[in-house]
Amino acid sequence: xxxxxxxxxxxxxxxxxxxxxxxxxxxxxxxxxxxxxxxxxxxxxxxxxxxxxxxxxxxxxxxxxxxxxxxxxxxxxxxxxxxxxxxxxxxxxxxxxxxxxxxxxxxxxxxxxxxxxxxxxxxxxxxxxxxxxxxxxxxxxxxxxxxxxxxxxxxxxxxxxxxxxxxxxxxxxxxxxxxxxxxxxxxxxxxxxxxxxxxxxxxxxxxxxxxxxxxxxxxxxxxxxxxxxxxxxxxxxxxxxxxxxxxxxxxxxxxxxxxxxxxxxxxxxxxxxxxxxxxxxxxxxxxxxxxxxxxxxxxxxxxxxxxxxxxxxxxxxxxxxxxxxxxxxxxxxxxxxxxxxxxxxxxxxxxxxxxxxxxxxxxxxxxxxxxxxxxxxxxxxxxxxxxxxxxxxxxxxxxxxxxxxxxxxxxxxxxxxxxxxxxxxxxxxxxxxxxxxxxxxxxxxxxxxxxxxxxxxxxxxxxxxxxxxxxxxxxxxxxxxxxxxxxxxxxxxxxxxxxxxxxxxxxxxxx
Amino acid sequence: xxxxxxxxxxxxxxxxxxxxxxxxxxxxxxxxxxxxxxxxxxxxxxxxxxxxxxxxxxxxxxxxxxxxxxxxxxxxxxxxxxxxxxxxxxxxxxxxxxxxxxxxxxxxxxxxxxxxxxxxxxxxxxxxxxxxxxxxxxxxxxxxxxxxxxxxxxxxxxxxxxxxxxxxxxxxxxxxxxxxxxxxxxxxxxxxxxxxxxxxxxxxxxxxxxxxxxxxxxxxxxxxxxxxxxxxxxxxxxxxxxxxxxxxxxxxxxxxxxxxxxxxxxxxxxxxxxxxxxxxxxxxxxxxxxxxxxxxxxxxxxxxxxxxxxxxxxxxxxxxxxxxxxxxxxxxxxxxxxxxxxxxxxxxxxxxxxxxxxxxxxxxxxxxxxxxxxxx
Numbered sequence: 001x002x003x004x005x006x007x008x009x010x011x012x013x014x015x016x017x018x019x020x021x022x023x024x025x026x027x028x029x030x031x032x033x034x035x036x037x038x039x040x041x042x043x044x045x046x047x048x049x050x051x052x053x054x055x056x057x058x059x060x061x062x063x064x065x066x067x068x069x070x071x072x073x074x075x076x077x078x079x080x081x082x083x084x085x086x087x088x089x090x091x092x093x094x095x096x097x098x099x100x101x102x103x104x105x106x107x108x109x110x111x112x113x114x115x116x117x118x119x120x121x122x123x124x125x126x127x128x129x130x131x132x133x134x135x136x137x138x139x140x141x142x143x144x145x146x147x148x149x150x151x152x153x154x155x156x157x158x159x160x161x162x163x164x165x166x167x168x169x170x171x172x173x174x175x176x177x178x179x180x181x182x183x184x185x186x187x188x189x190x191x192x193x194x195x196x197x198x199x200x201x202x203x204x205x206x207x208x209x210x211x212x213x214x215x216x217x218x219x220x221x222x223x224x225x226x227x228x229x230x231x232x233x234x235x236x237x238x239x240x241x242x243x244x245x246x247x248x249x250x251x252x253x254x255x256x257x258x259x260x261x262x263x264x265x266x267x268x269x270x271x272x273x274x275x276x277x278x279x280x281x282x283x284x285x286x287x288x289x290x291x292x293x294x295x296x297x298x299x300x301x302x303x304x305x306x307x308x309x310x311x312x313x314x315x316x317x318x319x320x321x322x323x324x325x326x327x328x329x330x331x332x333x334x335x336x337x338x339x340x341x342x343x344x345x346x347x348x349x350x351x352x353x354x355x356x357x358x359x360x361x362x363x364x365x366x367x368x369x370x371x372x373x374x375x376x377x378x379x380x381x382x383x384x385x386x387x388x389x390x391x392x393x394x395x396x397x398x399x400x401x402x403x404x405x406x407x408x409x410x411x412x413x414x415x416x417x418x419x420x421x422x423x424x425x426x427x428x429x430x431x432x433x434x435x436x437x438x439x440x441x442x443x444x445x446x447x448x449x450x451x452x453x454x455x456x457x458x459x460x461x462x463x464x465x466x467x468x469x470x471x472x473x474x475x476x477x478x479x480x481x482x483x484x485x486x487x488x489x490x491x492x493x494x495x496x497x498x499x500x501x502x503x504x505x506x507x508x509x510x511x
Numbered sequence: 512x513x514x515x516x517x518x519x520x521x522x523x524x525x526x527x528x529x530x531x532x533x534x535x536x537x538x539x540x541x542x543x544x545x546x547x548x549x550x551x552x553x554x555x556x557x558x559x560x561x562x563x564x565x566x567x568x569x570x571x572x573x574x575x576x577x578x579x580x581x582x583x584x585x586x587x588x589x590x591x592x593x594x595x596x597x598x599x600x601x602x603x604x605x606x607x608x609x610x611x612x613x614x615x616x617x618x619x620x621x622x623x624x625x626x627x628x629x630x631x632x633x634x635x636x637x638x639x640x641x642x643x644x645x646x647x648x649x650x651x652x653x654x655x656x657x658x659x660x661x662x663x664x665x666x667x668x669x670x671x672x673x674x675x676x677x678x679x680x681x682x683x684x685x686x687x688x689x690x691x692x693x694x695x696x697x698x699x700x701x702x703x704x705x706x707x708x709x710x711x712x713x714x715x716x717x718x719x720x721x722x723x724x725x726x727x728x729x730x731x732x733x734x735x736x737x738x739x740x741x742x743x744x745x746x747x748x749x750x751x752x753x754x755x756x757x758x759x760x761x762x763x764x765x766x767x768x769x770x771x772x773x774x775x776x777x778x779x780x781x782x783x784x785x786x787x788x789x790x791x792x793x794x795x796x797x798x799x800x801x802x803x804x805x806x807x808x809x810x811x812x813x814x815x816x817x818x819x820x821x822x823x824x825x826x827x828x829x830x831x832x833x834x835x836x837x838x839x840x841x842x843x844x845x846x847x848x849x850x851x852x853x854x855x856x857x858x859x860x861x862x863x864x865x866x867x868x869x870x871x872x873x874x875x876x877x878x879x880x881x882x883x884x885x886x887x
Contacts, residue, residue, distance in 0.1 A: 057740055062885060066622065068618075069615045069617070070614070070615055071735045073610075073612075076574070076577075077611060080581060082590050083581075083593060084600055084604060085597075087597020087598070087667075087668055088597075091577065091592075091594075094585055094586070095589060095841045095842050096587020098585035098841065098845075099884060101581075101582040102579070102582035102587075103852050104582065105579030105582040105583070106853070109575040109579065110575055110579075110863060112572070114863050117569070117870060125870055125872070126869050126870070130869065146706065170666070174721060174844065176845075245538070289632040289774025332735065353662075421557070459530060471600070471668075472667065472668060473597075477675070484604075488608070488611065488612075495619055495625060495627055498624045498625070499625055499626070506623065
């Protein structure tokens with residue numbers, strides 16, 4: 001199928017996707033949450049008729065819009081990058097993957113696009129209630145959009161409801177509902193949107209804390225913090241819950257990813273969780289090197305997370321690569337062997353069909369059918385290739401969890417001080433509130449790294465490695481567009497940050 | 512309901528659905544056309560802001576329709592999506608870049624401390640309205656002139672021209688198609704703005720501009736039409752799938768599909784009527800017939816490219832690799848499921864129209880734009 005794999009080009013394409021997704025994921029989470037916060041603020045305005053809440057709503061909406069525009073700009077590149085840099089992927093799974101993207105366009109984008117104009121320019125053109133409805137619709141549309149793209153991503157992490165068609169040489173959908181209702185997709189959506197709500201709450205808290213530190217717009221800032229803290233606290237608890245659920249599912253659907261997240265090389269029962277550690281970067285599958293240069297372990301906790309009890313086996317990287325007969329885990333060698341049989345049989349089937357040899361085609365198809373479950377493994381060069389970058393995944397996961405836990409505490413403290421009426425005097429807490437925004441962005445990026453780096457080398461888990469998913473391009477072409485996007489997105493990010501900071505310094509009077 | 516339809520009917524249905532979305536996108540390029548008028552027709556900064564704000568309330572609909580068009584092609588005709596985007600790489604990257612810079616321009620242009628300056632974002636809007644639309648036109652032109660790609664036994668694409676799609680812009684037909692779309696978009700942009708703005712002198716200029724841009728579009732339109740009627744086209748045999756060159760294929764398509772001929776003529780007449788309405792009468796409502804005419808004309812063009820045993824994405828490098836709506840489509844199951852999803856499209860169009868009516872009940876004026884701190 002693939003004559004020659006140019007790994008340089010594959011890596012540039014990977015880098016380009018990571019770049020675009022990374023930039024996109026700077027802007028989108030804020031949009032997901034800030035849209036709801038704007039809807040909350042405006043609902044209070046409509047209910048109370050207090051013009052101060054309207055002023056507050058308009059201020060946050062201005063920041064939302066600046067952020068929203070660049071989120072859209074990076075989003076369109078992501079959608080079409082599936083075609084430009086991953087055209088083999090687009091063909092091989094387009095029958096399944098295209099559907100959520102099209103549904104996203106119909107059900108989410110148009111809601112957003114239509115009501116966005118009313119939300120921003122309709123204050124004096126439509127009724128108060130119609131305006132509020134539009135604001136809610138923008139929030140719903142933005143989050144529906146996340147639902148569909150995360151359904152698509154969830155399917156890539158755990159392909160269900162499909163079958164490979166050897167005649168067309170592609171995967172075809174068998175059950176749309178299985179794709180939509182996949183527990184991986186749902187848990188992905190819940191965790192990602194929850195983290196978006198959390199980030200937006202941090203954003204409002206950070207900007208408002210800055211106002212309080214500067215002794216400006218005091219009532220405005222305290223009102224904003226009160227709403228954002230309640231939303232943030234619920235969101236952070238929800239994110240912790242869905243994160244745990246996500247790990248529980250991951251151990252069953254992507255055990256290699258979970259092993260990399262935990263830096264777990266040799267599974268046992270029960271297994272402890274590494275609270276903190278320094279990964280031994282030189283460690284390779286099957287060697288005797290220690291996995292960590294230093295570590296602090298909480299006994300039994302990983303098993304508890306994985307099995308909801310203190311008994312049960314959590315496979316490590318070595319178990320998954322080399323197999324563990326005691327636990328009924330097959331090594332990747334065997335899967336690669338079967339995968340190569342499938343690849344070869346598929347080639348024979350196509351050749352026999354072309355030659356009009358029906359008997360040969362049928363026998364090749366029979367071999368293919370026996371081994372089709374491991375087709376993707378046929379393209380791996382060695383079992384070790386199935387191991388994602390451990391250190392990056394491990395550190396990113398820890399950053400996400402530690403910072404995420406800290407946010408729960410932060411929102412509790414802000415609420416506590418708000419209720420006591422001592423927020424203005426808590427200067428340390430206010431400074432912490434400002435700094436926490438950057439931690440929030442770091443956690444967002446870390447989450448994305450865990451999800452996407454942790455599933456390497458697969459474009460479709462276990463089915464399609466990224467080396468096969470690529471377009472037939474040369475390295476220089478993809479490298480050139482990488483640098484074009486890097487320059488463009490960076491320029492736009494600088495522009496956005498400058499505009500945002502200026503708009504914040506102008507304050508609600510400018511809204 | 513849809514599950515009982517045979518595969519080829521579903522494939523034809525999906526070609527019609529994607530054609531409708533594509534046609535709506537072309538109609539909505541009045542936003543891009545309007546963008547190209549900002550620097551020339553917007554006399555003073557107030558007028559310029561008025562134009563930008565009028566377009567700024569609609570730009571997302573065009574953008575979203577483009578994304579939906581891409582998504583619909585991906586879902587219904589994934590082999591086209593993979594072949595064209597992965598093959599004609601540079602042309603699509605260029606188009607995308609022009610849409611990226613458009614997306615931020617409205618929001619960033621007049622915001623304080625905007626780093627690149629107001630003028631830069633206006634030039635971004637101009638690039639999107641000219642280069643972006645020209646390249647889209649050239650890309651659509653390849654539906655008739657063909658592209659340089661080869662598919663292997665596994666349907667994976669290899670492009671055979673080093674310019675990777677940009678070579679489409681060197682064909683006189685494709686270039687004319689692109690230029691026609693640019694001037695059509697400018698015409699529609701002027702018609703839309705004339706209808707939407709409450710500014711007498713600017714509206715008078717816009718009415719003249721719609722006519723002059725339509726005149727500029729005519730030579731390119733005539734060239735495209737004459738070439739379409741006289742050129743050899745690509746045809747495939749439904750029994751064997753073999754693709755061959757056929758003399759006057761597109762003329763034959765028009766004659767063999769009279770409904771398409773009617774659509775084309777009605778569409779063109781409506782565009783002319785819209786332009787004439789604005790130019791020769793006091794009315795400013797020419798955008799409505801011209802917009803509808805654009806949709807009908809585009810539907811006819813897409814039908815001409817895809818129906819009557821015509822490969823809609825012919826390969827010049829290897830005729831056998833040419834894509835038809837039958838060999839490039841998704842499976843029966845996916846098309847069936849997506850057909851149920853598409854039932855929501857009329858609902859979407861209904862609420863878009865309703866909201867549009869609510870927002871455009873009164874003309875946009877300089878006073879309103881100046882009073883609104885959030886204006887673009």
